[in-house]
Amino acid sequence: MADDVISVKDLVKVYDDVRAVDGITFAVEKGEVFAFLGPNGAGKTTTVEIIETIRDATSGEVSILGMDVKKNRTEILKRIGVLPQEFSSFDRLTVEETLKYYAALFCTDCDINKLIDLVNLEEHRKKLYINLSGGLKQRVGIAVSLVNDPEIIFLDEPTTGLDPRARHDVWEVIKGLKKEGKTIFLTTHYMEEAEVLADYIAIISKGKIIAYGTTTELIDKHFKTVKVTIKGGTEGVGSLAEKMGMPTQGRDNGNITIEASGNEQIVEFLNALKANNISYLSMDIRKPNLEELFLVLTGEALIDKRVTQ
Amino acid sequence: MNVKRVIANLVVHLKQFSREKSTIFFVLAFPILLMLLFGFIFSDVGSSVGTLYIQDLDGGAYSQGLVGAFNGTGVFDVTMVDTNISPDQYYADNNIDILLVIPAGYSDSIYMKLLDPASPEANLTILYDQSNTNTQTKISIVGSVIDGMNKELSGSVNYIGVDLQGQQSDEFKFIDFFAPGIIAMSVMSSSLFGTVGMNTELRQKGILRKLATTPLTRAEWLLSNILYQMFMSLLSTVCILAVGMGMFGLRPHINIYMFVFILLCVFSFAGIGMLITRFVKEAESAQAAANAVMFPMMFLSGTFFQLEMMPDFLQTLARFLPLYYVNEGLRAAMISLDYSIILESALVIGTFGTVVFMLGVMLTSWKEN
Ligand SMILES: Nc1ncnc2c1ncn2[C@@H]1O[C@H](COP(=O)(O)OP(=O)(O)O)[C@@H](O)[C@H]1O
Ligand SMILES: [Mg+2]
Numbered sequence: 001m002a003d004d005v006i007s008v009k010d011l012v013k014v015y016d017d018v019r020a021v022d023g024i025t026f027a028v029e030k031g032e033v034f035a036f037l038g039p040n041g042a043g044k045t046t047t048v049e050i051i052e053t054i055r056d057a058t059s060g061e062v063s064i065l066g067m068d069v070k071k072n073r074t075e076i077l078k079r080i081g082v083l084p085q086e087f088s089s090f091d092r093l094t095v096e097e098t099l100k101y102y103a104a105l106f107c108t109d110c111d112i113n114k115l116i117d118l119v120n121l122e123e124h125r126k127k128l129y130i131n132l133s134g135g136l137k138q139r140v141g142i143a144v145s146l147v148n149d150p151e152i153i154f155l156d157e158p159t160t161g162l163d164p165r166a167r168h169d170v171w172e173v174i175k176g177l178k179k180e181g182k183t184i185f186l187t188t189h190y191m192e193e194a195e196v197l198a199d200y201i202a203i204i205s206k207g208k209i210i211a212y213g214t215t216t217e218l219i220d221k222h223f224k225t226v227k228v229t230i231k232g233g234t235e236g237v238g239s240l241a242e243k244m245g246m247p248t249q250g251r252d253n254g255n256i257t258i259e260a261s262g263n264e265q266i267v268e269f270l271n272a273l274k275a276n277n278i279s280y281l282s283m284d285i286r287k288p289n290l291e292e293l294f295l296v297l298t299g300e301a302l303i304d305k306r307v308t309q
Numbered sequence: 310m311n312v313k314r315v316i317a318n319l320v321v322h323l324k325q326f327s328r329e330k331s332t333i334f335f336v337l338a339f340p341i342l343l344m345l346l347f348g349f350i351f352s353d354v355g356s357s358v359g360t361l362y363i364q365d366l367d368g369g370a371y372s373q374g375l376v377g378a379f380n381g382t383g384v385f386d387v388t389m390v391d392t393n394i395s396p397d398q399y400y401a402d403n404n405i406d407i408l409l410v411i412p413a414g415y416s417d418s419i420y421m422k423l424l425d426p427a428s429p430e431a432n433l434t435i436l437y438d439q440s441n442t443n444t445q446t447k448i449s450i451v452g453s454v455i456d457g458m459n460k461e462l463s464g465s466v467n468y469i470g471v472d473l474q475g476q477q478s479d480e481f482k483f484i485d486f487f488a489p490g491i492i493a494m495s496v497m498s499s500s501l502f503g504t505v506g507m508n509t510e511l512r513q514k515g516i517l518r519k520l521a522t523t524p525l526t527r528a529e530w531l532l533s534n535i536l537y538q539m540f541m542s543l544l545s546t547v548c549i550l551a552v553g554m555g556m557f558g559l560r561p562h563i564n565i566y567m568f569v570f571i572l573l574c575v576f577s578f579a580g581i582g583m584l585i586t587r588f589v590k591e592a593e594s595a596q597a598a599a600n601a602v603m604f605p606m607m608f609l610s611g612t613f614f615q616l617e618m619m620p621d622f623l624q625t626l627a628r629f630l631p632l633y634y635v636n637e638g639l640r641a642a643m644i645s646l647d648y649s650i651i652l653e654s655a656l657v658i659g660t661f662g663t664v665v666f667m668l669g670v671m672l673t674s675w676k677e678n
Contacts, residue, residue, distance in 0.1 A: 052522055053522075054518065054521045054522055054675065054676055055676060056676065074524060077522060077523065077524055078524060080522070082519070082522040084515055084518045084519050084522070085515070086515050087515060087519065088514040088515050088516060089514075089516060089519070090321055090325055090516065091325070092324060092325045092328040092329060093321060093324060093325070097321075097324070101317055101320075101321055102523065104313060104314065104317035105314055105317060105520075105523040105524060105525045106523060106524060107311065107313060107314070107524070128328075144519075
């Protein structure tokens with residue numbers, strides 16, 4: 001398509017004994033936030049780094065901004081910005097110096113002040129990198145990825161390891177970039193992150209794309225139901241739920257999880273509990289997470305518990 | 310090759326270095342401590358202080374008066390030398406640092422001078438070790454004693470002249486021997502460990518991966534690293550020379566050859582460091598590999614011991630170690646000025662350094678596999 005800035009066709013990457021990327025095909029359109037969602041080891045980093053020209057594919061075709069990654073490395077690097085996974089920089093440079101250094105590598109006269117402003121680091125500009133918190137470090141990394149005013153920005157797990165507060169701050173920065181109309185390729189293993197930021201999501205597992213679509217499509221399809229866990233409920237919770245046509249799971253220690261089709265059904269259910277004089281200790285409502293989606297899509301539970309947040 | 314990028318990198322390395330107090334300490338303290346340690350263990354300060362060898366070929370009244378005057382200073386422990394041996398022979402055979410020769414006819418010359426001020430001076434000859442500061446001190450004391458004698462004799466006219474004959478000792482003092490060795494070793498260790506340490510640290514932190522996504526080329530990166538290592542090597546060389554010259558009477562020749570050997574040493578060992586980090590990705594193993602390269606070099610290539618003291622097979626082995634040629638070359642450049650050794654060593658280490666560095670450049674790449 002004319003508007004595709006990244007196009008990947010039948011991409012395969014084999015390490016010694018691992019098929020890390022196993023024949024994937026997708027495209028990213030200009031100006032969209034594209035999220036690559038998947039657990040650790042799914043092949044996200046391998047894929048982005050092949051697109052960024054810093055790893056070689058085993059087979060398949062990858063083009064970015066209309067150029068073949070195998071042939072136009074120098075030209076491509078000038079026009080993309082990269083926040084690598086687990087970004088880190090020189091400990092004893094200040095924020096300002098770090099940005100100037102990377103700008104010098106691109107030989108551009110970029111406006112450092114504007115970048116500092118964009119990632120909201122004004123009060124930290126004279127601080128040494130080593131003295132910054134994890135969230136600030138990531139914001140420096142995002143600013144660094146912008147020194148050459150790139151057309152496409154790759155953010156590989158930009159919020160992994162951050163506390164919720166810092167994560168939200170990074171999200172704000174990414175939303176700012178989105179407003180500027182940049183194309184963003186985001187990888188993450190947080191469902192919520194993809195949901196908040198992305199226009200389009202591809203879910204990757206074991207080197208294969210197992211689901212994809214616009215964010216709303218995917219959520220409507222797979223994340224519409226709501227899970228309600230009732231703890232310490234008295235007799236009859238399960239049978240009441242089943243009577244109302246809601247599937248139940250995990251009846252142990254007096255805990256029971258009920259799947260509701262939406263918020264209205266939850267309200268109905270809670271009213272029914274009251275009407276039937278059923279009491280309980282606590283109640284927990286949440287959307288299904290990536291792990292549960294994987295269970296549905298692949299029939300396999302994820303081994304990595306980190307994915308469940 | 311873009312100079313702006315090379316400079317940007319160099320500046321980053323220098324900033325990182327200058328802001329890390331512990332690195333500054335270790336980079337500078339290590340060579341200084343080694344110099345102090347070996348300087349104090351091996352320096353012969355004290356062993357010959359005060360001994361003045363005199364050969365009195367005259368045996369007349371004035372010569373005895375002069376010997377008496379030297380004894381009278383209390384500074385010298387005067388030892389008389391057998392008059393049947395040639396002074397040069399005695400000087401060379403006995404490993405002494407100063408020999409005052411009173412020629413036959415000395416007393417007569419003084420008489421003549423007293424009678425006729427126009428007659429020639431009575432000449433003394435002093436053989437001494439030029440390269441030893443301790444000897445320089447002795448010379449100046451001897452000079453002032455002779456001045457005193459002159460004044461006593463006449464008030465103004467010099468009755469006694471001195472013919473100073475500086476001797477280049479071919480038996481170097483230990484400081485002359487080990488200072489170049491310590492420079493070679495520090496340059497080797499700072500280039501090797503500096504390169505290995507920087508590369509593994511930056512790889513672990515993912516900085517190399519980030520750099521791979523910028524237009525910085527591998528060659529620019531390596532060049533800036535080498536320049537940085539050269540700076541560090543010159544810094545430690547300056548420290549070593551300062552300690553050696555300031556405290557142990559080291560008087561090296563500081564010339565272009567010395568810098569050539571330091572530069573070639575940086576290239577060789579930074580190159581080895583690059584190769585190690587190319588093949589050993591894990592930080593601790595890379596350190597271990599660097600140690601495995603460094604220790605045999607340190608002990609077997611004549612840094613601390615003269616190779617002649619070692620068994621034959623070790624002497625042969627030493628000739629296969631690059632550091633041997635840096636040691637030999639630096640010693641020749643700084644002390645003996647033996648140009649054939651300078652040339653031969655420069656050729657060997659120059660070839661080695663070029664090959665290793667080229668391999669390092671060719672085999673390392675930004676890309677992960
Ligand atoms: N350099 C490498 N050598 C060998 N195996 C690798 C390498 N990089 C990644 N892998 C393997 O490939 C798979 C995918 O890894 P990766 O692309 O990093 O996944 P993700 O970024 O989704 O966590 C994993 O099984 C990982 O162990
Ligand atoms: Mg990854």
